[in-house]
Amino acid sequence: MSEPIVLGIESTCDETAAAIVQGRTLRSNVVASSMEEHARYGGVIPEIASRAHAEAFVPCVSKALADADLELSDVDAIAVSAGPGLAGCLAVGVSGAKALAWASGKPLYGINHVIGHIAVTQLQFGPFPKDTLALIVSGGHTSLLHVEDVARHIDVVGTTLDDAAGECFDKVARLLGFPYPGGPHIDRHAQHGDPHAIRVPQGLTQGKAGAKHPYDFSFSGVKTAVARWVEGEQAAGREIPVDDVCASLADSVATVLAKKAMRGCRQYDSDTLIVGGGFSANSQLRAKLLEFGRSNGVDVRIPELKLCTDNGAMVAMLGVNLVEAGVAPSVPDFAIDSAMP
Numbered sequence: 001m002s003e004p005i006v007l008g009i010e011s012t013c014d015e016t017a018a019a020i021v022q023g024r025t026l027r028s029n030v031v032a033s034s035m036e037e038h039a040r041y042g043g044v045i046p047e048i049a050s051r052a053h054a055e056a057f058v059p060c061v062s063k064a065l066a067d068a069d070l071e072l073s074d075v076d077a078i079a080v081s082a083g084p085g086l087a088g089c090l091a092v093g094v095s096g097a098k099a100l101a102w103a104s105g106k107p108l109y110g111i112n113h114v115i116g117h118i119a120v121t122q123l124q125f126g127p128f129p130k131d132t133l134a135l136i137v138s139g140g141h142t143s144l145l146h147v148e149d150v151a152r153h154i155d156v157v158g159t160t161l162d163d164a165a166g167e168c169f170d171k172v173a174r175l176l177g178f179p180y181p182g183g184p185h186i187d188r189h190a191q192h193g194d195p196h197a198i199r200v201p202q203g204l205t206q207g208k209a210g211a212k213h214p215y216d217f218s219f220s221g222v223k224t225a226v227a228r229w230v231e232g233e234q235a236a237g238r239e240i241p242v243d244d245v246c247a248s249l250a251d252s253v254a255t256v257l258a259k260k261a262m263r264g265c266r267q268y269d270s271d272t273l274i275v276g277g278g279f280s281a282n283s284q285l286r287a288k289l290l291e292f293g294r295s296n297g298v299d300v301r302i303p304e305l306k307l308c309t310d311n312g313a314m315v316a317m318l319g320v321n322l323v324e325a326g327v328a329p330s331v332p333d334f335a336i337d338s339a340m341p
């Protein structure tokens with residue numbers, strides 16, 4: 001099989017998505033989001049998201065096949081996110097994928113959504129170098145990984161001890177009155193603010209003594225410091241300089257992420273940094289990583305915006321990696337794992 005064709009299916013949170021990847025070529029990419037239905041609740045409501053997946057599953061898969069000019073019988077394998085994510089949401093995607101695999105006799109891979117976020121960069125930058133470092137930043141995860149082989153061996157060298165970077169942004173955004181998800185609003189306002197206007201601590205710049213991972217992250221103190229400052233200003237009756245708050249927060253978070261990633265690259269002798277996850281859409285982080293990458297001689301691979309947020313291409317791409325590596329498909333009755341490490 002020269003260039004495997006894989007159908008990827010994603011339903012971990014509020015996006016129902018399906019895509020076809022052939023080798024390193026994206027042949028179709030369909031995303032249906034229930035985000036607007038959750039906005040008025042200030043967060044994703046699992047029950048609403050699950051129902052939306054059930055409605056969007058068949059249309060998304062049909063469109064992904066049609067856009068690629070393929071029938072289900074033309075694909076070599078099906079891949080689906082099996083975790084981590086909301087259990088009810090995962091159940092819809094995985095059950096649908098199992099039904100498709102059963103009816104078509106195609107092999108099925110239950111994949112790790114978080115690893116998909118880094119695998120997707122191959123569509124833009126080609127295969128991973130062997131032994132590379134990867135930074136995953138999303139609403140639920142902030143992790144630094146040592147990727148020996150994306151299909152077989154990945155080690156965690158740092159993870160979030162409390163809030164993930166996206167979560168920290170979303171919580172501060174809520175305080176400032178932005179709708180969910182607040183990350184993109186902070187990004188936009190930060191572009192007009194002074195990043196040094198307010199002193200925001202950098203969360204955990206060094207590894208914690210005795211910590212399991214040398215590059216752990218912590219953003220809960222950052223969030224609390226910003227919240228205290230905002231509340232103090234409000235109590236004093238002063239107007240909140242929203243752009244400056246956003247710029248100072250964004251600068252603090254982006255700097256610590258970029259610094260630690262570069263330090264990790266040096267320690268693991270990696271001249272490439274793979275970046276992924278919804279938060280990698282953040283302009284301040286992108287700029288900081290590219291700037292630090294240039295001065296440290298590290299090739300920083302950040303996906304284009306549409307591949308940063310949840311999509312089916314990331315799932316299909318990791319599926320291609322598994323097929324290429326000769327990894328055995330998942331057993332037909334594999335379980336979802338909402339807390340998959």
Ligand code: KG4
Pocket residue numbers: 013137138139140141165166167169170181182183184186187277278279280281282283308309310
């Ligand atoms: O990976 P993702 O789509 O979903 C999870 O698996 O968590 O990431 C969503 C997170 C949210 O916290 C959202 O606020 C954040 O990514 N995000 C951003 C931006 N775009 C998305 N945060 C800051 N700046 C952005 N431009």
Ligand code: ZN
Pocket residue numbers: 113117138277278309310
């Ligand atoms: Zn994600």
